[in-house]
Amino acid sequence: xxxxxxxxxxxxxxxxxxxxxxxxxxxxxxxxxxxxxxxxxxxxxxxxxxxxxxxxxxxxxxxxxxxxxxxxxxxxxxxxxxxxxxxxxxxxxxxxxxxxxxxxxxxxxxxxxxxxxxxxxxxxxxxxxxxxxxxxxxxxxxxxxxxxxxxxxxxxxxxxxxxxxxxxxxxxxxxxxxxxxxxxxxxxxxxxxxxxxxxxxxxxxxxxxxxxxxxxxxxxxxxxxxxxxxxxxxxxxxxxxxxxxxxxxxxxxxxxxxxxxxxxxxxxxxxxxxxxxx
Amino acid sequence: xxxxxxxxxxxxxxxxxxxxxxxxxxxxxxxxxxxxxxxxxxxxxxxxxxxxxxxxxxxxxxxxxxxxxxxxxxxxxxxxxxxxxxxxxxxxxxxxxxxxxxxxxxxxxxxxxxxxxxxxxxxxxxxxxxxxxxxxxxxxxxxxxxxxxxxxxxxxxxxxxxxxxxxxxxxxxxxxxxxxxxxxxxxxxxxxxxxxxxxxxxxxxxxxxxxxxxxxxxxxxxxxxxxxxxxxxxxxxxxxxxxxxxxxxxxxxxxxxxxxxxxxxxxxxxxxxxxxxxxxxxxxxxxxxxxxxxxxxxxxxxxxxxxxxxxxxxxxxxxxxxxxxxxxxxx
Numbered sequence: 001x002x003x004x005x006x007x008x009x010x011x012x013x014x015x016x017x018x019x020x021x022x023x024x025x026x027x028x029x030x031x032x033x034x035x036x037x038x039x040x041x042x043x044x045x046x047x048x049x050x051x052x053x054x055x056x057x058x059x060x061x062x063x064x065x066x067x068x069x070x071x072x073x074x075x076x077x078x079x080x081x082x083x084x085x086x087x088x089x090x091x092x093x094x095x096x097x098x099x100x101x102x103x104x105x106x107x108x109x110x111x112x113x114x115x116x117x118x119x120x121x122x123x124x125x126x127x128x129x130x131x132x133x134x135x136x137x138x139x140x141x142x143x144x145x146x147x148x149x150x151x152x153x154x155x156x157x158x159x160x161x162x163x164x165x166x167x168x169x170x171x172x173x174x175x176x177x178x179x180x181x182x183x184x185x186x187x188x189x190x191x192x193x194x195x196x197x198x199x200x201x202x203x204x205x206x207x208x209x210x211x212x213x214x215x216x217x218x219x220x221x222x223x224x225x226x227x228x229x230x231x232x233x234x235x236x237x238x239x240x241x242x243x244x245x246x247x248x249x250x251x252x253x254x255x256x257x258x259x260x261x262x263x264x265x266x267x268x269x270x271x272x273x274x275x276x277x278x
Numbered sequence: 279x280x281x282x283x284x285x286x287x288x289x290x291x292x293x294x295x296x297x298x299x300x301x302x303x304x305x306x307x308x309x310x311x312x313x314x315x316x317x318x319x320x321x322x323x324x325x326x327x328x329x330x331x332x333x334x335x336x337x338x339x340x341x342x343x344x345x346x347x348x349x350x351x352x353x354x355x356x357x358x359x360x361x362x363x364x365x366x367x368x369x370x371x372x373x374x375x376x377x378x379x380x381x382x383x384x385x386x387x388x389x390x391x392x393x394x395x396x397x398x399x400x401x402x403x404x405x406x407x408x409x410x411x412x413x414x415x416x417x418x419x420x421x422x423x424x425x426x427x428x429x430x431x432x433x434x435x436x437x438x439x440x441x442x443x444x445x446x447x448x449x450x451x452x453x454x455x456x457x458x459x460x461x462x463x464x465x466x467x468x469x470x471x472x473x474x475x476x477x478x479x480x481x482x483x484x485x486x487x488x489x490x491x492x493x494x495x496x497x498x499x500x501x502x503x504x505x506x507x508x509x510x511x512x513x514x515x516x517x518x519x520x521x522x523x524x525x526x527x528x529x530x531x532x533x534x535x536x537x538x539x540x541x542x543x544x545x546x547x548x549x550x551x552x553x554x555x556x557x558x559x560x561x562x563x564x565x566x567x568x569x570x571x572x573x574x575x576x577x578x579x580x581x582x583x584x585x586x587x588x589x590x591x592x593x594x595x596x597x598x599x600x601x602x603x604x605x606x607x608x609x
Contacts, residue, residue, distance in 0.1 A: 108338070171379040177335055178373075178454075179366030179393050179444070189392070193383045 018269020024262030031075055032082040041069035043076040043229045052245045062247035064237060070247055073229040074255050080230045081211050081259065084141070084223075088210030091149035093203050096156025097196065103157065104164030104195075105187045114161065121154045130213065131222065139222045141214075148210065155206070156199055163195035197274055204267030208260040215256050231256050281308035282484045283332075283452055288344035288354075290324075290331045299555045301327040303508040305344075309452070309501075314478060314485040316499035316516070318492065318531070320552050324508035325488045329454050332486075333365050348452070367397040370445035374457040376437035380429040380444075387425035390444050397448035412443040415480075417473060435466035439473065446477065453478075455487045459494065471498050492535050496520065501588075504528045507553055507563040510582070514589030520606055524591035526568045526599050533605035546605060562594070570595040570602075 014022075031038055040060075041047075047067030055062040061070035103114040121129070133147035167173060168191055176186040211231075217223030218232025226233055231252035238248030290302035302324045309315045317325040331342050332353065346353040348369065353361060365371075373379040381389060390409045394400055400408060413421035416439040429437055438458060445453060455474065459467035475498055478485055487499060495502050495516060503513040504527065512525040523529040533546030550567040553559055559566055565575040572595070580592045593599060 171373050171375050172381045174335060175371070175373060175379045175441070175444075176381075177365065178333060178371035180362040180364065180396055181366070181392070182362065185392075190381050190384075194381070 015269040015272040017265040018273065021262045021265025021267075021269055024258055025266060028078055028082060028259050028262060032078040035076045035079050039069075039072035039075040041072040043073045044068060044227045052241065052248075054245070055247055061251045062245065064234075064245070064248045065241060070234075070251050073234055074231070074251050076229040077231050077234065077252065077255065078259075080141075080224055080228060081214060081255075084144075084214035085207040085211050085259070085263065087141075087145045088148045088214060089152070089203055089206045091145060092152030092206070093156050093199065095149060096153035096158075097160050097192070097199055099153065100157035100160030100199075101164050101187050101192050101195070104161035105168055105183065105191065107165070111161070114157070118154050118158055121151060126151060127213065127216065131217070131220070134217065134222045139217075139225065141224055144214065144217055144223050148213070152206070156202065159202055160192075160195055160199050163198055164191050167191045167195050197270075201267050201271045201274070204263050204270060208263035208267075211256060211260055211263070215252075279310055282311045282313075282348075283309040283486075284345075284347040285332065286345045286347075288328065288331055288342070288346065290327055290336065290343075291341045292337075293339045293341070294556075296556065300558070301340075301508055301555055302331055305505075305508075305510050307503050307510065307513060309484045309486060311451075311484055312478065312482055313501060314475070314487060314499045316495040316502040317486060317488045317505060318490065318495055318502055319505035320490060322552050322555065323505040324555075325490075325505045326456055327508075328505070329371075329456050329486060329488050332454065333369060333371065334361060335365075335371070363397070366393055366445075366450075367448050368450055369452045369454065370448075370450035371454040371456065372438070372441050372445050372458050375461050376434055376441050377461065379441055380437055382429055385426055385428055386432075386440055389440075390425070390447055393444050393447040408447070409443075412447060415446065415477070416440070416443045417469075418443070434462050435470060438462060438466075438470050442470075442473065442477070446481070449481065451483055453483050453485045455485060457488055457490070460489070460491070467494075474498070492531060504531065507558050508555065509563065509592070511564065511593070512589075512591040513582075514585070514591075518586065518589045521604055522585070522589070522600055523604055524585050524589070524596040524600055525564075525593040526570045526595065527564045528591070529599055529602065529605065530567075535606070537606065562592075570598050 045068065047063065050059065050063045050067045052065055053059055053063040059069050059071065061074065063069055103110050129151050130147045133150060134143050137143035137146060164187070173186060173191060176190050214223050215230070215232030215235065218230045219236040221236070224230035224233055226237065234252040235249045238245065241248055285308065286306045288302055288305045289300065292299045292301060305328055307315065317328060319325045327336070330336050332346050334342060334353065336342070342354055344354060348364065353364065387409050390412060391405050394405045394408055409425055410421040413424060418424055418436060418439055429440070432440060453474070458474070459470050462470060471494060474485060477483065487494070489495060499516050501514070502516050502519055503510045504525065505511070506527050512519060512523070512528045519528060520532065523532055530546060530548040534548065536545060548567055553563060561577050562575040562580050565571040568575065574594050580594050582590045582592045583596065584590045585596065
């Protein structure tokens, strides 16, 4: 029996969503790292002999109004959009985790003040707040990351703080204090590793949101700047040709849907994995 | 002989929404070097809070007053930083739930290593050797392999052994044990208690053992202090208290323990429940449940009166309680 148990195929233990999400994001990462290997053309090279060409053998996803190959642009955009998924979430994640851990452990006044800050931030619609900050700082990816960091940490901090508040009441936290460990050591060595999993699950979902947001800002001209290949930028460029050359906007849109779906599935799958483990 | 730990007039209050609640009320006791002191009482009698007050391991709403003298220093007046070097260094603590008192995400060796790093100046290789030695000491075989495992790979009894190994890492002189065997089944309980006793002998530590189990007190403790509603009502050598309980509550407790090997007799029970800490009766707090109670018990609080050199009780009617006899007879 024990042999049968240990030999159970690993694949069957992985929740389905995690598996499919992992495949989607795995493929996205490959494209993001080696776009030139897969892209048939230069993504920003004009070809005046093939303006607005519909999908064909030569151009699988057609060309845009400058004759640029849509497939190549979609593939090259993986690099930038995966970067957005990473940099758009890593700063909120790190800042939010630090703040949440400290505030959750300290409790009392710090926690009350933090609660009001959270309320103040979530009163504004997320997108509106980010757009406001980017408008002030100026368009571009770096400013977009700054805006996401300023706003997004709140959500992580709230998750981590509530988890830390549960963990700090458990016996092992008391045991740490009884052993004479410093509060910092108890928070970061003992409590945080036990509290961080919901934060990581949210991180996955948030990556999907970051890609959507990056594309939205690209579309509005506040994110990645043309002629950079980025899905939101591409959709914006194609919007004037929607009725005549749908392929310019639709294929980047599909890419957004698939990567967003991938991250969401990973988040769901991880949540499921953690639920069954508990 | 000077006591290793001397607690005098320890009072712990919690501020809650409706005012102050006194969980530990003017508690005094002393622990001699190498002695095992049992703190006994029902749930909510303040025994665990007393133990935690010694190291100030309480939520911030707690106010602790009185003196806890450890090696000439008052732990209550000490700075947090000084106190941290005492916690886990000279004085260690083990907890009731070995299932939750270990960090689930760190392997056992890291948790032992952490205490060694905090409280000793051993090198990395010395710490590894010490960790193995500690595992041997607490009776966990196959130390090199077991050290790499996580708490969930240990059974309840084994986890309590690991907890003890961590607590002993820096050679403490006093071990505070908060119901260390309550969550374990009886055979394991016995092993753990024997382990604590043998370690007491080997390492010449003192032990303060909090328990509600008089059987545990009888087999492991030298001295005992019985707590009720935040106060110590009777204290003395275990043999003396068992042979001649001088407080009605102690007598009731002893009568409520079933004993094998004697003639079958009806178990005594103490009527009613312990008072809520926010509504402790005036006078002797035990009087509403006491069969010996008279008017004076309702009016004033009895003081601790010595029964013999090592035995004292806070009861107006010690004479009548003694005359009623011990429900467990002479030990």
